[in-house]
Amino acid sequence: MCTMAKRDNTTDSPDTTSSQTYEVARVLIVDDQALHRELLLRQFVALGLPNCAMASHGAEALVMLKKADYDAVFTDCVMPIMGGVELIQTIRRLESFGAQRAYLVALTASAGDQQHQRCMHAGADEVYVKPINALQISGIMQRALAAMPNREASNDAVANLSEADRRALSAPLQEMLDADMACIRQALARNHNTAAINASHRISGATRWLQLTDIADAASLLEEELACHRCTDIPLRSLEAALAAFARRQRDAS
Numbered sequence: 001m002c003t004m005a006k007r008d009n010t011t012d013s014p015d016t017t018s019s020q021t022y023e024v025a026r027v028l029i030v031d032d033q034a035l036h037r038e039l040l041l042r043q044f045v046a047l048g049l050p051n052c053a054m055a056s057h058g059a060e061a062l063v064m065l066k067k068a069d070y071d072a073v074f075t076d077c078v079m080p081i082m083g084g085v086e087l088i089q090t091i092r093r094l095e096s097f098g099a100q101r102a103y104l105v106a107l108t109a110s111a112g113d114q115q116h117q118r119c120m121h122a123g124a125d126e127v128y129v130k131p132i133n134a135l136q137i138s139g140i141m142q143r144a145l146a147a148m149p150n151r152e153a154s155n156d157a158v159a160n161l162s163e164a165d166r167r168a169l170s171a172p173l174q175e176m177l178d179a180d181m182a183c184i185r186q187a188l189a190r191n192h193n194t195a196a197i198n199a200s201h202r203i204s205g206a207t208r209w210l211q212l213t214d215i216a217d218a219a220s221l222l223e224e225e226l227a228c229h230r231c232t233d234i235p236l237r238s239l240e241a242a243l244a245a246f247a248r249r250q251r252d253a254s
Contacts, residue, residue, distance in 0.1 A: 025145060026068070027052045030061045030075040030087065031107075035172055035206050036130075040074060043134045049141065058082025062090060069100040072144045074132075077108040077115065078201065084108075085122045092123035103144030107132060109205035109220075131208040169210070170250055176206060177215075177243055184222075188232065197226045203239070215242040 027044060029052055031037045037054045044052050053070070055061035059082040061073065073091065077084040088104050095101050106119040106127045119127045126140060180199040187195035204219035218239040225232050 025049055025051060025072065025141060026070045027141075028055065028061060028064060028070040028073045028102075029053070030055045030058065030073060030079070030084070032056050032076065032079040033176070033202060033206065035169065035176055036076065038169065038172075039131075039206075039210070043137055047134055047138055047141075049137075058084065058087030058090070061087055065091065065094070065099070065102075070102050072103040072105065072141065074105045074107060077106055077119065078198070085118050088119065088122040088124050103140070103147065105140055109201050109208070130205045131211075173206060173210065174247065174250060177203060177246075181240070181243060184236070188236070193226055193229070196232075197223055200226065200239075212246060215239070215246060218242045 027049055029037050029040050029044075031040070031054075034056075037056075041052055041054065044050075053064060053068075055064055057079045058075070061075070062082070064070075065073075073087075075084040075087055082090075084106050088106065091099075091102060091104060104124045104126075106124040107130050108115055108119075108127070109130050116127045125144075128136065180203050183199040184196045187193070187199065200219045200223035204216045204223060207213075207216040207219065218235060218241075222232060222235040222239050225235050
């Protein structure tokens with residue numbers, strides 16, 4: 001039987017003993033989806049982490065890492081050009097030749113045991129299933145900076161995305177959802193299973209960040225059925241219904 005195992009994210013308890021702030025920390029966010037990068041960035045800023053840079057794939061991240069040092073790198077696992085596992089391996093190899101060590105965090109929409117093991121074997125410090133929340137980010141940064149000399153951080157603010165943030169992201173989210181659903185329909189019509197899986201994965205990842213669990217669950221189910229080469233009629237209709245309901249809520253709120 002084909003299954004896609006899930007790994008539950010742990011809850012971090014913030015350390016409030018330090019009087020210093022996160023402002024000294026430099027973070028690199030790596031994800032091929034602009035919406036995912038923006039969602040992460042807003043959480044970092046809310047936590048008092050303004051020094052964030054962003055890259056859209058692993059190769060771009062490596063160019064940035066050669067120009068500046070970063071205390072932590074948060075990377076998606078599945079990206080074009082260079083994915084997260086290869087990026088992590090390459091960073092660790094560069095560190096063996098004298099580059100500053102970075103705390104590496106792998107993020108994935110569906111981290112089964114195999115994916116988790118691949119990331120850890122490559123050199124990741126931690127692996128999380130999306131969406132990662134502000135409390136978890138706070139705990140990660142505590143551990144990242146505690147491992148570095150003369151770098152400490154306090155948890156002065158623990159916040160999730162505000163309603164203003166959610167409203168600002170609603171238009172690009174809807175645009176992404178429409179594009180990915182069109183991709184899924186086209187891929188299924190042409191029997192391009194991989195393209196449909198990737199688009200379902202993107203929908204699941206983005207909507208979990210925004211706690212749109214009905215859409216995320218439906219997209220995850222479709223992704224699983226596609227991966228197992230089972231009938232997709234019911235999960236596809238469920239996803240379409242969840243997306244239609246979300247679109248109606250958006251129209252009613254505008």
